[in-house]
Amino acid sequence: MLAPLAAALILAGCASTRGLVPEGRALDADDLATQRSFADATLSEATFPKRDWWTSLGDTQLNGLIDEALAGTPGLDAADARVRQAVAQAGLADAARKATLGGSAQYSGLQLPETVAPEPLGGKYSGVEVLSLSFKYSPDLWGGKRARWHAALGQARAAEVESQAARLTLSSNIARAYVSLAQAYAGLDVAQAEKQRSEHLLGLGRQRVKAGLDNQLQIRNAESASAAADQQMQSAQQQIDATRNAIAALLGKGPDRGLEIARPSLLKAKSPAVPAVTSSELLGHRPDVVAARWRVEAASHGIKAAKAEFYPSVNLSAMLGLASGGLSDLFSSDAVLIQGGPAISLPIFDGGRLRNQLAESDAEYDLAVANYNQNLVAALREVADALQASRSLDAQLISAQQARDAAQQAWQIASTRYRAGLGTQLDVLSAQRPLLQLDQQLAGLRAQRLAAAIELDRALGGGLELRAPDPVAATRPVTTSDSSVIAKASTP
Template sequence: MKSMNRYALPLLAALALGGCTLAPDYRQPASPVPATLGEADGVADSVMLPGWRALFTDPHLRQLIDTALSNNRDLRLAMLDVAEARAQYRIEGADLLPSVSVNGDGTRQRVPADLNNSGESTVQSQYGVNVGIAAYELDLFGRIRSLKQSALESYLATEEARHSARITLVSEVANAYLTLMADRENLRISEETLGAQRESVDLVQGRFDLGLGSELDLRQAQVALETARANRARFQRRVAADRNALAVLVGAPLPALPGDDLDAPAVATLPEVPAGLPSAVLRQRPDIRQAEHALRAANANIGAARAAFFPRISLTASAGTASSELSGLFESGSKTWSFSPSVSLPIFSGGRNKANLDMAEVRRDRNVARYEQAIQTAFQEVADALAARDSLAEEERAQSALVDATARSLTLAEARYREGADDYLAVLDARRELLSARQQRVSVTLDKLNNRITLYRALGGGGAADQATLIGTLDTDTPAATTGNAPRS
């Protein structure tokens, strides 16, 4: 045991020194966007977004989102990426501790007479049992610790990517559902228009048979009828395509869906986003947190590249028992030990280490650019969604008034035609205007609801709670996870 102490104390001292790292201090890049999301001074530093169950009040839509979160293949791949990154982090962390193994071996060999000093052939035996450490690297300059920190940040980045994929999936399912509802309403409008055109053809045909109308009126009515039939076929095709797209997102056959109008409150109104909201709230978006974790990982890799310029010290040690007889393995005097330190000092590598360091620094700079780009994209998405919110509400009110006005115009045109005060062209024009106004109102309503979903996703989709859960989970695994920074000397 005294012999083991000869290298146990140096080993413990080396482990204590292993907290050093050559990675540069991490500094969060300055925000490349204006300080606020509006012209007024900031009045709040956060936005509390509801969970998606509170945002989407339609029970059928909730069911579809639940199914998608369980079955969608893209989300499943994102979850597997997280599991892989977590395993890689544990692999890198395991190198900070020595690998201890127990080995047992035995050898019996016959030595010929001409190779034996006694001139007689003999059979020799050797048995041994030992506990050892093989090629354990003392992390004096933080190479392994930097690699572990990089793996941790990569894991956190994949976790944020999963959150981002989840928010995106929820938004895409909602958008696809609303698009299906909009096209179903457009199909209903086209069927109503087709029925009205059939009645018009019957009316014009009767007037023509009585000599009260012209053949031109009849042909115009028939053209309008066939146009309405083609319009209905187009929306039938779009509804079928919408269902297929929604089924792919959900990852399962679609259940029976209701025939609710798009005007029903399928998407709740988001909490008011104040003017002048600080753009710093964009950092709650998972894609921005993902970009920052990737930047931290690249920063840690610089430490590993710097450590390659310094000596690497490895230890190989073992202690056990050996004997020429199996029964004598544990008898007095059979103890054995070995201690083999090694030092490797880089002298010439053809510029490899310098190139690796340059590459690590370039990758860090590239991740800085990606992080700034993610913030700029987020800023534009939120600003555009906020700018469109009020104008879409105003446009929807104006479009509803236009529908009422064109419906009244059609009623008057039909009355004048029946009284012979006007030709059928006025009826055709009024019906086309009404059809266009109704379809445009559906489009504006869809844009208004999609804008709520876009704003929800652009502000981070309420992902802050998920991040807190993530940190709490990692906190049970390693103290470094709570800060995202590698321990420094």
């Protein structure tokens, strides 16, 4: 009698999941075309960044700043706390799969009034002492609890990877700010040189006006150039101060820490290169992509856990104890108390709670897949952007350097003619202006090229070795039938 009833209940539970399936489809990274974009890039068998990729910039002060930051900042502390929280949640999910055993000691007394119960019950106080051990266990027949545990493990692994991503983001932000600091100092040098040139031009103009060789126009132009140079110096100094404050904040310190940062030394950018691997392997070093993949894995197990709620649950409970009205009889054989047995339950009508719960799990999976796909596309775009920026900036630097060399030669010719009495100081000062402008332009291009090198190292994962789930299993939508889920749930 019980077997047909149980089978009917199981079939009723299975039918209630019909029509609820996730819609998300994960992209295959190797299907995202990169051949033409990476065609001109240097391909190598071993060009993933080193774990300490910032050392390639060649500045010991920068190395110390990043090491200081990685030792601990509020942002990293928060990321580490999220990891511990996720690990604890995984532990709770694991504990829910296991049996529990608890002990208790209880004393209870009762006296009924005689107005309610006449003697011999009423008017007499009675006490009971109880010592007991209770056992509870709910077998994971359909694998729902195991799926919840795996989902929590996936979230914990994603949090661990995101903690590494926070460190990569922090180190790259410090490196970029440090490059901006170097650029600000270079801008200050150019502004100071322009100030000297304009002051020299102003003095020369005053002499020519006094000698009757020129009018006030030359003086006013020189005064304007001098004031503009003052503004450039003030702007460069403000950028230096602001960048120092930004670096101090990234270190988790106050602005006084920024005052201790000396002028950066000459930074160098390495040649751009991309590992000669498939797109999937290339992006497998990206913490954001790997974390998104783990969240897809977790959401997949969340669907399995939600489906298991539709099936019958079995609860086993038992209690063994001693109970007596007096301590003298508590440990006698007559005081033994035993209670227990199995219980089976199945939701028949729940107002749509289970279906909505499964629909929510499907939506969470779709959201995780969409986020994973978005990370894949964005990651390849960042690699391509960094490569293309590096190539373009290398070409721009060559052109700018050629222009600067020509301007340098023009200034030298003007200086030679002046010393030979064939030219004037005005010619020399006029020839110096484009030279200073090109120095400023070169400083900006070098800073952009260094930023592109930093961005490429970050886009390639910053040298992190990350544990990732199988890309096929982790991104495959859960479309198996309930019967196959039940069959697989019985395997360890």
